[in-house]
Amino acid sequence: xxxxxxxxxxxxxxxxxxxxxxxxxxxxxxxxxxxxxxxxxxxxxxxxxxxxxxxxxxxxxxxxxxxxxxxxxxxxxxxxxxxxxxxxxxxxxxxxxxxxxxxxxxxxxxxxxxxxxxxxxxxxxxxxxxxxxxxxxxxxxxxxxxxxxxxxxxxxxxxxxxxxxxxxxxxxxxxxxxxxxxxxxxxxxxxxxxxxxxxxxxxxxxxxxxxxxxxxxxxxxxxxxxxxxxxxxxxxxxxxxxxxxxxxxxxxxxxxxxxxxxxxxxxxxxxxxxxxxxxxxxxxxxxxxxxxxxxxxxxxxxxxxxxxxxxxxxxxxxxxxxxxxxxxxxxxxxxxxxxxxxxxxxxxxxxxxxxxxxxxxxxxxxxxxxxxxxxxxxxxxxxxxxxxxxxxxxxxxxxxxxxxxxxxxxxxxxxxxxxx
Numbered sequence: 001x002x003x004x005x006x007x008x009x010x011x012x013x014x015x016x017x018x019x020x021x022x023x024x025x026x027x028x029x030x031x032x033x034x035x036x037x038x039x040x041x042x043x044x045x046x047x048x049x050x051x052x053x054x055x056x057x058x059x060x061x062x063x064x065x066x067x068x069x070x071x072x073x074x075x076x077x078x079x080x081x082x083x084x085x086x087x088x089x090x091x092x093x094x095x096x097x098x099x100x101x102x103x104x105x106x107x108x109x110x111x112x113x114x115x116x117x118x119x120x121x122x123x124x125x126x127x128x129x130x131x132x133x134x135x136x137x138x139x140x141x142x143x144x145x146x147x148x149x150x151x152x153x154x155x156x157x158x159x160x161x162x163x164x165x166x167x168x169x170x171x172x173x174x175x176x177x178x179x180x181x182x183x184x185x186x187x188x189x190x191x192x193x194x195x196x197x198x199x200x201x202x203x204x205x206x207x208x209x210x211x212x213x214x215x216x217x218x219x220x221x222x223x224x225x226x227x228x229x230x231x232x233x234x235x236x237x238x239x240x241x242x243x244x245x246x247x248x249x250x251x252x253x254x255x256x257x258x259x260x261x262x263x264x265x266x267x268x269x270x271x272x273x274x275x276x277x278x279x280x281x282x283x284x285x286x287x288x289x290x291x292x293x294x295x296x297x298x299x300x301x302x303x304x305x306x307x308x309x310x311x312x313x314x315x316x317x318x319x320x321x322x323x324x325x326x327x328x329x330x331x332x333x334x335x336x337x338x339x340x341x342x343x344x345x346x347x348x349x350x351x352x353x354x355x356x357x358x359x360x361x362x363x364x365x366x367x368x369x370x371x372x373x374x375x376x377x378x379x380x381x382x383x384x385x386x387x388x389x390x391x392x393x394x395x396x397x398x399x400x401x402x403x404x405x406x407x408x409x410x411x412x413x414x415x416x417x418x419x420x
Contacts, residue, residue: 084231092211094267095225106132167312176204218280219366222273291335353415
């Protein structure tokens with residue numbers, strides 16, 4: 001990790017022992033929830049200094065911009081990740097949209113995979129296109145194909161660390177080397193693996209986006225997202241950010257993001273949600289390790305069931321991404337797995353018979369959740385578009401929670417037996 005002294009304490013200790021930016025007036029050791037919108041100043045000169053960034057220790061002015069409770073969450077994420085700057089936002093999609101509103105401009109292009117979460121694909125393919133931004137979808141399993149798709153107008157390479165629900169891993173190390181030679185930033189959605197399991201900066205990630213709704217929130221308590229800037233990229237030659245003059249401690253990206261984009265877009269995280277997520281950070285590693293261990297056990301177990309035609313989990317020997325998974329991820333590669341049954345009808349029947357696993361969309365809740373991706377998060381896409389995105393109608397996505405793994409196995413067996 002790049003931060004000086006970053007590895008002096010363990011992951012959990014760093015988060016739990018993280019100090020407030022300013023001492024609490026009452027000496028509270030848990031950050032209070034500042035639900036208010038505005039903050040009072042003692043004079044006209046002091047509020048002017050705050051708005052013009054002339055303070056040695058920046059004050060909070062308005063919660064859409066900054067807030068002490070939100071700042072505390074951002075500081076915990078910085079401590080956990082080693083990022084130089086963190087911006088907490090209202091959702092994972094807010095993190096993605098604000099990132100590309102900062103990086104992209106009319107005439108620019110983004111290189112990525114077609115195998116993305118449905119809303120991310122829709123944002124890149126349809127929403128940004130209406131603003132004159134092209135998205136080039138390529139096979140990110142092939143670094144040469146990624147390189148061939150770039151040109152002088154490429155503003156970023158983007159991918160998901162482990163694609164949802166395809167369970168693919170791009171060779172980030174190889175792609176990052178190519179992108180950095182071409183002075184193109186690498187943006188990765190790492191929602192599926194938290195910072196205790198993946199060191200983004202080590203593998204060439206410049207900007208990380210995360211849905212903090214998932215592992216961070218501590219059991220689906222709240223919606224949120226975060227953008228992490230590792231301060232590793234030289235933005236001087238970037239198509240849009242090359243002209244931005246950064247301030248001390250901020251890259252051109254974070255300066256543009258914090259001083260303009262997030263303020264104008266208004267996707268601030270609610271302080272109550274930030275408080276819940278800061279608390280969730282303190283048990284993140286414990287929950288991740290248990291849920292991901294159960295996911296590995298269930299993936300191995302599903303592979304032994306005759307009614308299951310395929311299992312996707314990147315630690316399995318059957319996964320073509322096992323080598324990359326073992327290389328990039330510490331421990332088990334997350335609590336999401338997918339598997340195929342013989343048909344869409346079988347998937348529906350299986351889901352309906354489950355009694356412990358819940359029929360709900362989300363990832364990394366304390367409860368195990370299952371969906372049929374083709375009819376839910378991809379349900380409004382045309383058959384042709386689903387084919388482009390590689391979505392099969394016989395696929396099920398399972399997010400493994402914290403229940404006893406034996407009970408999850410029994411629930412799966414019971415549902416499989418219902419198929420006849």
